[in-house]
Amino acid sequence: MSYEYAVVVTYEQREKVFQYMKIIHLSAECYPVAKAGGLADVVGALPKYLIQEEAEASVVMPKYANDWMAGQQFETVFEGQAPLGDWQFDFRIQRESDDTLGFPLYVVDIPGRFDRPGIYVEQQSGIPYEDDFERFIGFQVAILDWFNQMRVSPDVIHCHDHHTALVPFMLTQCYRYRDLEQIPTVLTVHNGEYQGIYDHGMQNLLPYFDYQNAGLLDWDGRLNCLAAGLKTCWEITTVSPTYMKELSYSSHGLEGLFRSEQQKSRGIINGIDTEVWDPETDPMIAHHYNSRKMAGGKRKNKQLLCEKFGLDPQYPTISYIGRLAYEKGADLLPDLFRSFLESPQTVNFIVLGTGDRSLHYQFEAMSDRFVGYFDAALDYNEPLAHQIYAGSDFMIMPSRVEPCGLNQMYSMRYGTVPIVRSIGGLKDTVVDLGEPDGYGITFYDFSLEAARHAVQRAVDLFGQGRTMAGLRKRIMNLDFSWNASAKKYIALYEELST
Template sequence: MHVIHLSAECYPVAKVGGLADVVGSLPKYLIEEGVKASVVMPKYRNEWTENHEFKTVFEGDAPMDTGKIFYSIQREKDDSLGFPLYVVDIPGLLDRPGIYTDPHSGSGYWDEFERFLGFQIAALDWIKDMKKKPDIVHCHDHHSGLAPFMMTQCFRYDELKRIPTVFTVHNGQYHGAYDRWNDRLIPDFNRGNAGMLDWNGKLNCMAAGLKCAWQISTVSKSYMDELCEHSNGLEPLFRNERAKSRGIVNGIDTDVWNPKTDTYLDRHYDVRTRKAGKASNKKKLCKRFGLDPQYPTISYIGRLAYEKGADLLPNLFRNYLSSQHSVNFVVLGTGDPALHEQFKKMSNQYVGYFDAALDYNEKLAHLIYAGSDFMIMPSRVEPCGLNQMYCMRYGTIPIVRNIGGLKDTVKDLDEEGGYGIKFQHFDFYEAAEAVWRAISIYGQPKIMSGIQKKVMELDFSWNASASEYIKMYNQITIN
């Protein structure tokens, strides 16, 4: 079986969120299971692409409105990611430093629709030219949502109609919605089927993917349920397409996320040596932030954004920092400028108990996973979530809201076989109670050590998830 993934992101080539982590890991594990898998993505002008060599495997041009785009498909020479990586180079359209936004201005690119449409057209042109076509074209999020439509509706791609497509929703809040007149940029198709592109009077790329793909998947079972109730206006469509939908929880790359071999850590450890290993990393972490390692340390890693529930954190942390309870809080992330200001003030106000690194720092993130006692994720929306799996791999206990992938991957301590702390509603008092439970557990060393052992022994690797994807692929190719 041969699967080609189309995606705007792929770690470590270009990353904004969890989409990149999935696309950068899943193909490698599919290959381990005997599936031929590769990734096609835009060639951005960034440090990674400039430091790797590529070989052109296909060139062509395609109509777009009254003009043409000229493109090339290039393969990374060394296959350094563990799978073949192909990039679409379209001079003047994709070769920019940002993925979705201009890093110099912070604004989104004005021609976003043309950029990702061009990427998909070039990829499909190349697939059309292949002597042996792939068995599956797997599209990820709205940036590749037009591919299933073009494969079934555009005259240019008539010979691709019978290739099954999978459309995976990583974040249902972002649809890729544009003015309807943009459909003139798409290669010719039967205008009687233009409704396949439409949702509420807009050209909606996610809606097109949902309507036209053979199979829909998302990154956890609970998130698939939630999309039918909360998906920024697409709820009726998700409900209507439910029969061809399923949720498959993401995995993590256990080669990268392994406290025994992690190149970002000075002190390595495993389940057996967790006590000394975590203590050493906690000491280093607390020294980095000026904290006392004898106190429980609760951390947050992620975007400081509404969806992540980061706006709950300042008052939640102040509630304990202003009390008699001795506890450390650490924040790593960027986002809302108002939250940046609040955390800066708190760093000065609660010296020795709170600090924040308001940037993206991969090395520091690994140290926080290893050195923290607890990791909090109060998300409003969490399709799957990877941080809870990362932190458990490092013996750090998750404190999470019972939603989406957090619901599917964390079992509360009050449940049979539980190992985490969950709260139900996005509510200050429920979150405060969850933090209090964590502090109480920290005061019971034997119980704390037992939970750490349990979370480190859980298997969140991609192997199980890859097997579920293969089952899905087999079902739609047989049918």
């Protein structure tokens, strides 16, 4: 079955046959199919909002051997064989039959490459897969071979992060895809910390191209997938305006490239899926509420949350949700929390996340030492995350690097006040209470002293009951949905297609 036939059948039923611009997103992650971070949340939400703007949006991702995939029905829409250097590999393109995500989801099935539970690493050991390059170059080649067979090509190919960043290079350089080279490409950098860097010998796995242009793959003497995509895509976007500026002076060696490509670059702030993140309907929280009936809902959810972690709900409860990683500033948290837990003040702290093993050990020791005031769940737990957003008073994000950040938007949606370092997307989405129309707590320096001052402001704010209640109601009514951002993407696609 061809791609066009599958799409025509669906859209004839909806009386929307090829009327709208066709945008195809390529990504390693998509919520709720497979998630390691915020990339999945973006790719799982943006297409739905593009469809609301009367675009025809879909997602293509690898077919992992995880529980979500196992629970869905798929139909094969294309089968092929593609080159990986001197070898050939078989692949299938399959479509999720019922469109349960609100948009068409296509998966690339490559036997022996993606039929594993983990996205990037072995689930048990946490060790990255040794065939990482082969996996994702095969994924991208299979997609382009599929596109080569389409009677009607996409209007725009939207690539996400380095796992799909070789698509713009192959479209412009590989002889195999010459018929596709006029399709506009957008490359969104969700996190410039991860670039897909390999030995130059790996370029021999790409379909044939003019080796006089091999320099497009190079950055600092290595094959750099992200750099290749930045050089060859039609448009670069990042997930917040401030992060776009930051990349030009802090991007792990790509600063000069971001500066040289700034004429085709723009920052568009991420939104959140307000259907998934809605305290009035969220099936993952114990008690539903909205901004009009906020006080009772927050109180009941906090009571349940504190019972789970053995804390006293009468005290301010400050939580951290996220990877325990350097860029998230998680290494600041143990000393920060201890400075309050060892003081006469009474504050609750909760941590949910996994990552750096030394932080695991510290948090485990703190859980034993500060029983009744601190606890940590050192794993990935989506339902618990929702309950923490609903039951906490404050959410802390001390990031060293934060391209956009979604947790601060989730927390405000649930009436939980953000405490954030003013950087990247955190700066674009949280205005300090000390500023006109401010609604959050921010700090600038990455230091224990600055973070401690911010937390102290939160503790003091908690003691001002009426002010705190008014602030909660206000942040719940802020609009962080994808609506405005989707319109900006539509405008970008239209620019590229004309």
